[in-house]
Amino acid sequence: MAPRLGRRGGLPGAPRRVPCRSDGRRRPVRDRAESRLPRHQRGLPGRGYRRLGRPGTAPQGDQSRTDLLVRPPRAVLLLRPGRAGDPHRGHALLRRDPLPRRAVRAPSAARTAGPAADRDLAAGAGGRRSRPAGAPVSAHQLSGRAVLQTVREDLAAYRAVITPARLRVTVMRFEPSEGDPDPWRYRMEASRISAEQKVRAFSHLGFAVDHVVLPGTVSAAEFADRIDACNTDEATRAVIVQFPPPARLVPLVQRLDPAKDIDGLLGGRSLQRACATADGISRIVEPFAEGATVAVVGARGFVGSGVMRLLADRNIALLPLDQGDDLRRAAGADIVVSTAGSAHLLTPEHIRPHHRVVVDSGFSPRADGTVAGDIHPRAAPLPQNITPVPGGVGPIEMAVLMERIVRQVADPALQPWTFPKTPYLTRRASAARMRSTGNHTPGRKKGPDPASAPGPAHARVPSDNKKRGGPTR
Numbered sequence: 001m002a003p004r005l006g007r008r009g010g011l012p013g014a015p016r017r018v019p020c021r022s023d024g025r026r027r028p029v030r031d032r033a034e035s036r037l038p039r040h041q042r043g044l045p046g047r048g049y050r051r052l053g054r055p056g057t058a059p060q061g062d063q064s065r066t067d068l069l070v071r072p073p074r075a076v077l078l079l080r081p082g083r084a085g086d087p088h089r090g091h092a093l094l095r096r097d098p099l100p101r102r103a104v105r106a107p108s109a110a111r112t113a114g115p116a117a118d119r120d121l122a123a124g125a126g127g128r129r130s131r132p133a134g135a136p137v138s139a140h141q142l143s144g145r146a147v148l149q150t151v152r153e154d155l156a157a158y159r160a161v162i163t164p165a166r167l168r169v170t171v172m173r174f175e176p177s178e179g180d181p182d183p184w185r186y187r188m189e190a191s192r193i194s195a196e197q198k199v200r201a202f203s204h205l206g207f208a209v210d211h212v213v214l215p216g217t218v219s220a221a222e223f224a225d226r227i228d229a230c231n232t233d234e235a236t237r238a239v240i241v242q243f244p245p246p247a248r249l250v251p252l253v254q255r256l257d258p259a260k261d262i263d264g265l266l267g268g269r270s271l272q273r274a275c276a277t278a279d280g281i282s283r284i285v286e287p288f289a290e291g292a293t294v295a296v297v298g299a300r301g302f303v304g305s306g307v308m309r310l311l312a313d314r315n316i317a318l319l320p321l322d323q324g325d326d327l328r329r330a331a332g333a334d335i336v337v338s339t340a341g342s343a344h345l346l347t348p349e350h351i352r353p354h355h356r357v358v359v360d361s362g363f364s365p366r367a368d369g370t371v372a373g374d375i376h377p378r379a380a381p382l383p384q385n386i387t388p389v390p391g392g393v394g395p396i397e398m399a400v401l402m403e404r405i406v407r408q409v410a411d412p413a414l415q416p417w418t419f420p421k422t423p424y425l426t427r428r429a430s431a432a433r434m435r436s437t438g439n440h441t442p443g444r445k446k447g448p449d450p451a452s453a454p455g456p457a458h459a460r461v462p463s464d465n466k467k468r469g470g471p472t473r
């Protein structure tokens with residue numbers, strides 16, 4: 001018999017807490033540096049890691065949880081080489097937060113050093129190339145793909161309860177129509193790519209995914225009927241309407257049942273505090289945010305306003321920048337988040353070596369088949385840490401959606417995954433380092449400062465900052 005499922009409640013028999021590898025095997029020791037590290041840093045159970053039980057044995061004090069284990073940290077530690085003053089030098093590339101709150105592995109792309117790794121990074125660790133060949137790559141790349149991979153592994157155990165329950169998720173998107181202008185076509189292409197990632201993410205968890213592709217000319221009545229049908233279908237537990245829909249259909253998105261709105265599309269009516277992208281961005285920022293001011297470019301947009309809300313919840317100082325503001329103010333912040341969706345908007349005039357992290361949530365497909373982020377390729381090497389495009393925020397968004405849906409249908413107690421702590425320099429330390437090395441970029445060879453190369457004069461947030469917030473055509 002298929003497990004019973006409460007509409008929003010937990011699933012009887014669902015794994016509680018964090019799912020774990022069932023084979024209980026130890027991780028191989030990967031290198032000599034690692035073998036000198038304490039047990040807990042080598043992925044071995046040790047002090048601070050409470051073993052609740054072994055697969056197949058009931059943990060003490062709770063005979064019902066037969067398959068539970070607070071999984072020992074799986075981190076393999078490699079020590080990062082680097083020049084004197086490089087904030088990442090000698091730091092663990094891979095680490096696991098020992099707290100029960102889940103922390104995921106640090107960037108996979110950074111595990112291997114050398115030209116091949118640089119090539120991968122320049123290509124966003126695979127897939128479309130977003131950076132010109134030969135461009136310097138020296139900011140530490142924060143890989144969203146590594147995070148997603150870990151979250152996929154961790155949540156895979158829930159398939160065992162989701163698949164037999166025959167649950168469904170709907171992802172709805174729109175096709176461009178004949179005569180649509182190129183910018184709209186590109187946005188529909190981005191929406192397609194993101195929809196396909198969602199289909200993969202939910203399928204991995206055992207959901208049947210209805211990927212509904214509607215013509216841009218679809219009538220309001222048909223779109224409304226589609227949403228109503230999802231609302232009334234008991235098996236459909238989540239519905240995502242890919243943004244942007246054609247402008248005339250935007251108000252109809254509000255018909256969506258708030259209980260099925262896992263992406264926070266309903267604004268104030270949503271049960272989610274913010275959309276999945278904003279949630280993911282705030283998780284990336286958090287480990288860097290102590291005492292920091294965060295510039296949010298596109299702060300009034302759909303994603304940007306969500307980022308503002310989530311960071312304000314954590315009492316993080318914010319510098320909102322939007323249409324008409326002087327973007328050069330971003331240079332004064334400690335962290336920059338760009339949600340503008342405007343290709344190569346932020347240049348070396350805005351992105352500086354003291355920036356602890358730059359989060360680029362732009363994803364602009366271009367005619368040559370590449371994808372551009374909001375950060376100009378000349379600015380990308382400058383900060384201490386940066387999320388690549390592709391391979392950064394996109395996969396993080398999927399990792400958030402996966403967590404949300406599992407919490408909604410199977411395990412309300414599921415703990416949020418956290419972004420791994422990554423070393424950074426404060427502004428003061430960064431300035432001192434630059435004085436002592438004459439270097440403007442961590443790990444970068446002495447040479448011409450990309451920041452001094454001419455860039456577009458005095459960029460402002462463009463007035464078409466409508467990404468997911470104000471779909472128009």
Ligand SMILES: Nc1nc2c(c(=O)[nH]1)NC(CN(C=O)c1ccc(C(=O)N[C@@H](CCC(=O)O)C(=O)O)cc1)CN2
Pocket residue numbers: 127128190191193194197240241242243244263265276277363389390391392393394395397468
């Ligand atoms: N309702 C929603 N609509 C849209 C969302 C959303 O989260 N909810 N996101 C976008 C943003 N977007 C482009 O505009 C976008 C988001 C994510 C990805 C993505 O997953 N990219 C992968 C690329 C994988 C590949 O190359 O095949 C990555 O960055 O690694 C793409 C686009 C649109 N609408």
